[in-house]
Amino acid sequence: MSSSILPIGTRVYVLNYGPFRGLKGTILASDMLTDDTDEPFGFYLVALTGAAVPGPIWFEYDEVGTVGLPAVEHRARIEVTSAGSAK
Numbered sequence: 001m002s003s004s005i006l007p008i009g010t011r012v013y014v015l016n017y018g019p020f021r022g023l024k025g026t027i028l029a030s031d032m033l034t035d036d037t038d039e040p041f042g043f044y045l046v047a048l049t050g051a052a053v054p055g056p057i058w059f060e061y062d063e064v065g066t067v068g069l070p071a072v073e074h075r076a077r078i079e080v081t082s083a084g085s086a087k
Helices: none
Strands: 011-014 024-033 041-048 057-060 064-066
Touching: 011 041
Parallel strands: none
Antiparallel strands: 011 024, 011 064, 024 041, 041 057
């Protein structure tokens, strides 16, 4: 996984060697610890799909990987005319 912090709503899968390995879910919350190092450390609260447990589970940041691209905010689309100017 990359060293960037994943936003809430990102689809992830579990990487660790526990009973949840390979399950997919959605990040509901994150709790990141900061210090002087460049590497983040923290936890993600993940709502798993198909898990036998009723609620979301906390995973260390390096125990999850993204499914596809991370969630991003939608931005206004800029339309470019044939003359090359933006509207």
